[in-house]
Amino acid sequence: MEALVSSCVVLPCSFKYPAHQQPSSRIKAMWHMKDKWEDYIYHNDLTKVLENFKSRTKLIGSLGALNCSLEIDEVKNHDNGPYCFRVELETPGKDKYTYKDNCVTINMIEQASKPVLQSEAFVQEGQSAVFRCSVRHTCLSHQPTLSWSHSGKTIMSYKDIGHGKWEAESLLTFTPTKEDNLNSITCTVKYHGSVQGEMQATERINVKEQATLNHILIPAISGLGAALFVGLLCVFIVKRYKNRIAELQSRNDNGIWSRLSRMSRRFRSGEGSSGPGGIEQSQPHNRF
Numbered sequence: 304m305e306a307l308v309s310s311c312v313v314l315p316c317s318f319k320y321p322a323h324q325q326p327s328s329r330i331k332a333m334w335h336m337k338d339k340w341e342d343y344i345y346h347n348d349l350t351k352v353l354e355n356f357k358s359r360t361k362l363i364g365s366l367g368a369l370n371c372s373l374e375i376d377e378v379k380n381h382d383n384g385p386y387c388f389r390v391e392l393e394t395p396g397k398d399k400y401t402y403k404d405n406c407v408t409i410n411m412i413e414q415a416s417k418p419v420l421q422s423e424a425f426v427q428e429g430q431s432a433v434f435r436c437s438v439r440h441t442c443l444s445h446q447p448t449l450s451w452s453h454s455g456k457t458i459m460s461y462k463d464i465g466h467g468k469w470e471a472e473s474l475l476t477f478t479p480t481k482e483d484n485l486n487s488i489t490c491t492v493k494y495h496g497s498v499q500g501e502m503q504a505t506e507r508i509n510v511k512e513q514a515t516l517n518h519i520l521i522p523a524i525s526g527l528g529a530a531l532f533v534g535l536l537c538v539f540i541v542k543r544y545k546n547r548i549a550e551l552q553s554r555n556d557n558g559i560w561s562r563l564s565r566m567s568r569r570f571r572s573g574e575g576s577s578g579p580g581g582i583e584q585s586q587p588h589n590r591f
């Protein structure tokens with residue numbers, strides 16, 4: 304077993320005997336040191352208990368229900384054991400037994416561990432999000448408390464994970480707002496009796512903003528704007544080139560082609576001078 308110094312530890316224990324099941328009052332139970340059977344850390348008769356264990360140990364199970372689980376509180380760093388359970392029945396047969404092959408040694412933990420904080424990498428603005436904080440411990444009779452730096456709905460639960468180990472878990476549910484983004488969230492654990500007091504785990508909240516009307520309108524408007532700009536640019540370019548083409552064409556009118564065509568016109572009019580109206584036509588040409 305592991306135990307956190309200054310906290311408590313519960314040694315899980317159950318037993319059986321061949322006689323008919325007896326009520327708790329007919330069962331004498333004791334826990335003692337493995338190497339010194341007279342050194343009791345727990346005994347029905349308190350006067351027989353070692354001085355430094357008096358008032359620190361108690362049976363938390365019901366003997367009548369065959370449960371001999373022992374709580375040691377205010378764990379000291381030299382409480383290692385090993386400890387053994389012994390039972391004596393006040394029946395005519397006076398059955399008694401020491402479970403010397405099932406004694407318990409305790410490993411001391413001086414430094415309380417930090418809680419484990421789990422959250423989604425991103426939470427959605429406006430949608431409820433769950434944050435999980437948990438710790439493992441062996442102090443069943445005084446569960447640690449878990450608290451949050453952020454308000455919300457919390458659900459506490461305790462789970463037996465075997466071999467005297469327990470997991471305390473707190474689930475925090477709240478609806479993140481834009482203001483929560485990049486803020487930190489802290490889970491604080493307070494172990495029973497721990498002199499170190501509190502341990503913390505912190506995470507950053509990453510809030511994905513909700514798509515509002517603005518988030519739809521702004522990209523739409525800027526998209527339309529860009530399309531309009533490109534369209535206008537095309538119209539402008541086409542116009543400019545049209546002008547350019549027209550300019551080239553008009554330049555051609557004074558160029559070689561137009562001169563040639565004028566010459567051909569003159570030639571044709573010279574030929575037809577004998578015809579009616581030919582004189583009138585040729586007159587202007589004679590001036591040159």
Ligand SMILES: *[C@@H]1O[C@H](CO)[C@@H](O)[C@H](O)[C@H]1NC(C)=O
Nearest residue numbers: 317363364365370371372443
């Ligand atoms: C013995 O009692 C403890 C404390 O009430 C309890 O947690 C545990 O489950 C019991 N053990 C058994 C085997 O019933």
